[in-house]
Amino acid sequence: xxxxxxxxxxxxxxxxxxxxxxxxxxxxxxxxxxxxxxxxxxxxxxxxxxxxxxxxxxxxxxxxxxxxxxxxxxxxxxxxxxxxxxxxxxxxxxxxxxxxxxxxxxxxxxxxxxxxx
Amino acid sequence: xxxxxxxxxxxxxxxxxxxxxxxxxxxxxxxxxxxxxxxxxxxxxxxxxxxxxxxxxxxxxxxxxxxxxxxxxxxxxxxxxxxxxxxxxxxxxxxxxxxxxxxxxxxxxxxxxxxxx
Numbered sequence: 001x002x003x004x005x006x007x008x009x010x011x012x013x014x015x016x017x018x019x020x021x022x023x024x025x026x027x028x029x030x031x032x033x034x035x036x037x038x039x040x041x042x043x044x045x046x047x048x049x050x051x052x053x054x055x056x057x058x059x060x061x062x063x064x065x066x067x068x069x070x071x072x073x074x075x076x077x078x079x080x081x082x083x084x085x086x087x088x089x090x091x092x093x094x095x096x097x098x099x100x101x102x103x104x105x106x107x108x109x110x111x112x113x114x115x116x117x
Numbered sequence: 118x119x120x121x122x123x124x125x126x127x128x129x130x131x132x133x134x135x136x137x138x139x140x141x142x143x144x145x146x147x148x149x150x151x152x153x154x155x156x157x158x159x160x161x162x163x164x165x166x167x168x169x170x171x172x173x174x175x176x177x178x179x180x181x182x183x184x185x186x187x188x189x190x191x192x193x194x195x196x197x198x199x200x201x202x203x204x205x206x207x208x209x210x211x212x213x214x215x216x217x218x219x220x221x222x223x224x225x226x227x228x229x230x231x232x233x234x
Contacts, residue, residue, distance in 0.1 A: 030219040042123075042207055042225035043160075050219070088160070092219055105223060107152075107160040 004032070004072075004089040004108035012114045019076040021111040023089030024069075030092040032065055033105065034074050037086045046074075046087075079115045086110040120144050123208050123226035130198055130233055138193045138229045140208035149191040150223070152207040153177060160207065166191055198233040205230050 007022045023032070031050045035043040049056045049065045049072070056063045062075040076083055090105040121142040130136055142149065147168050152160040162175030166185040180202070181195050191210075195202055209223040 033222050035223075035225075040205075040228070040230065042227045043209075043223070045222035045224065048220070048222050090223075104150075104162065104165065106162075109157070109159045112157075 004091050004106065006087070006089055006108045006111040008111060009109070010112040010114070012116065013079060014116050015080055017079055017115075019079050019083070019113055019115070021074045021087050021089075021113070023072045023074070023108060025072075025089075025091045025106075026070065028094040029067070030094055032063075032072050033090045033092070034061075034063060034072075035088045035090060035107075037088065037110070039085075043088065076113075079113075081115050081117045083115050084113060086112050121208060121210055121224050121226045123206075123229050125229060126227065127230050128232070130231070132197075132199055132233055134198050136195050136198055136231070138195075138206055138208075138231070140191045140193070140226060141189050142191075142210040142224070143189060144210060144213065144224065145188065146210035146212055146224070147188070148210060148212045149185065150209045150211075151175070151181075151183060151191070151193050152209065153179070154205045154207055154228075156205075164193065198231075200233045203231060203233050 004023045004025045033048045034046045037043045047058050047063050049063050060077045065072045088107050088110040090107045124139045149166045151164040154160045161177035163177050163179040164183040166172045172183050181193050183193050205228050207228045208226045211221045211223045
């Protein structure tokens with residue numbers, strides 16, 4: 001399976017601390033994306049990092065990508081209670097024989113982040 | 118906020134009933150997707166469409182069907198609901214039709230939580 005696998009499954013921290021979540025995947029990718037999901041809601045796109053990029057920032061979010069290790073990390077700095085949610089990585093896999101423009105994403109099971117006030 | 122709408126938000130229905138879950142987007146996106154997600158689990162792609170009159174089955178076997186008669190509308194139909202269909206159904210869209218599709222993330226609706234009794 002191409003699915004990304006997040007680690008840890010659950011993370012509990014205090015407000016102000018940093019939260020780091022990791023994602024591993026199995027095959028070549030066009031890009032890797034991180035999404036956030038509040039309980040019972042849809043997913044919200046956070047950040048996209050292309051396969052030729054190594055690091056990307058967006059506000060308090062920092063994403064790294066290591067294609068040699070097939071892994072990515074999401075760092076949330078100075079976390080807040082409002083950051084409590086599930087975080088998913090999703091991979092846009094290169095599809096051999098059909099090109100790489102199909103845009104199908106494969107999601108992992110997510111990391112449940114709880115930030116305590 | 119996302120311009121993709123799913124209705125109904127919650128649905129409780131008896132076994133054997135026919136149901137249609139609605140999904141509409143106002144962003145002019147070519148690509149639309151239906152995912153199924155059980156609590157605490159990954160998202161499974163059940164149907165996708167790359168444009169009008171284009172529909173494909175996803176990775177998870179599903180007894181549902183979809184149609185794409187208009188760009189903005191991608192309804193999902195279950196001809197005969199069963200308790201095994203109880204789940205959350207998420208609709209998403211991506212790609213405005215210009216540029217590299219691999220540079221675009223998904224926009225998700227808020228989901229429909231279906232319970233079949």
